[in-house]
Amino acid sequence: MAQESETRSEKSPQESPWERDVLEKLALEGIAERRRARRWNIFFKLLFFAYLVAITVSALRPWPEMVRPDGKVTARVDVKGILMEDSRANAETLIKGLRRASSAPNARGILLKMNSPGGSPVQAAYVYEAIRRIKQEKPDLPIVAVVTDVCASGCYYIAAAADKIYVNPASVVGSIGVIMNGFGLVETLQKLGVERRLLTAGEHKALLDPFSPVNPEEKAHVQRLLDRIHRQFIDAVKQGRGERLKDDPDLFSGLVWTGSQSVDLGLVDGIGDSRYVAEEIFGAKKIVDFTPKEDVLERLSRRIGTTLGTTLGQVLTNGWGALR
Template sequence: MTQDNWKEESPRHDAAASEGQLADTQHRVLDNLVNSVVAEQRRSRRWGIFFKLLTFAYLFFLGYLFLASDRLQISGSADSLSHTALIDVQGVIADNEPASADNIVSALREAFEDNGTKGVILRINSPGGSPVQSGYIYDEINRLRSLHKEIPVYAVISDIGASGAYYIAAAADQIYADKASLVGSIGVVSAGFGFVDLLEKLGVDRRIYTSGEHKGFLDPFQPQNQDEVAFWQSVLDTTHRQFIDSVKKGRGDRLKQDPALFSGLVWSGEQALDMGLIDGLGSSSFVARELIGEEEILDFTREESPLERFAKRIGAGAVEALALRLGTEGSPLR
């Protein structure tokens, strides 16, 4: 090859070399891209597996809490040794509250059906609540007492046992309280507000459409209709009479003949003893030890399961729905 030919072929050689290098670079970039995509897919699969395992562990944990709480409830109430059964009535007596009829009645049935129960104590600390819920509990206490005549029922009032709470207590064989406890309030109340003058001052026109002459009665944004007020008062009086009848049935001749007794007033434990509203002064432990004769106390109060507490703590509606599915769940007048 002559020098001239070499000079002519040299640029061609350089171009071929450059093309080869470019091809190698493209292959490397493509390989890196493919490897990167594969690695990313592997990472995605690993994370997917991880989250699936985490979800499984979460559901397993919830199931374990439910089963564990269920076992605890069964082991705590099935044919245990001789004891006094204790059931707390705490807070407002209303549906979907700890002191609802469903919760209290369920606890009462478990306590009475336990072969080791020698007596039942209702430990009350409540200002009252729904007359309907209180009436359910009152009736169930009487029913269970008639079926299990050998098991006495005592109501023990701690800080307060008023209104619907005293309604419940009246079904017991005897009622005890502390000398400073608040007892009574045998009455019915329904309260509200009226905003008619306020709307006039603000220049607001109230509009309400009903089908039925009295469908909107007691509307706080409209003037009172005296016929409707009289009707509502009759409802309160009827409920009050039912309350009085139940207390008289439960307490009998122990009640003092005093017109103030059913006026809605509340008394201290010491005063309530003089009025015949209670039978003595004492605590739950006193009643268990001295009256029932069984100092060992077993608590039958229905409590939220760990699953229910967990659901409320995180505010997860889905978990609450799951609890309902699994069966772990348990009027303005007062």
């Protein structure tokens, strides 16, 4: 018995270090977890502080129309990118910029800097009418468009409302037309042995369905719609450009021309850039950008949302250990 007791007492020291290792690991893991919690606590406090700073800066930052630089200025509004309601080049944003520019106390003219392939005829029409209203309200405030790379389709629709249009010789101008496109996949389905099953309530609800044969009546109806929109586009251009347009049968065919050619066709008034318009036409060398920009707070909120979303996704997927 004494010998067994001695044997057990000899084994116990060998088990003790293993138990201590486990306890040490658990203790270290608990310490690491607390450290991570403290780091995230500090991170979110700093994030909240940055959020407050952004709000303060945004609130104190003067709007362009409130800025009163010494001397006369040229008020610039950029028409850049595809004209769509959900893009930065949407009618609401552009009209807001035009209104701010027209209200600037020292503005001697509004410069429309154009670089767009076009887009929605509705968005273009909204901006076109807004420009004409500003011209009626402030007939002494000139509005001049300057084309950089491209001013086609809906972009030219807008430019036609300006008092004058200037281009670079290599600019692309025109595309006065309307388009609707799609695909016909009827034979493709037949070759693949796919049966088309289409149910509608309304005789023409499946208008121009790509998997069905073309319906001549529907095609004619859509063509009439396009012709009507095209007619609206043509009337707007003629109203804006007047007798400056040359009598050319291709003018409203949807073709595009270089800046030099567009001068000859009467689509634009001459060769010139933003500096030329500001200095020579408006007599105001200083150019102030009145294009509405995304607010600092909006950018910060979006970035915070992205960061938090990524963080929470990692936590939910891999646990807090993923954030080490």
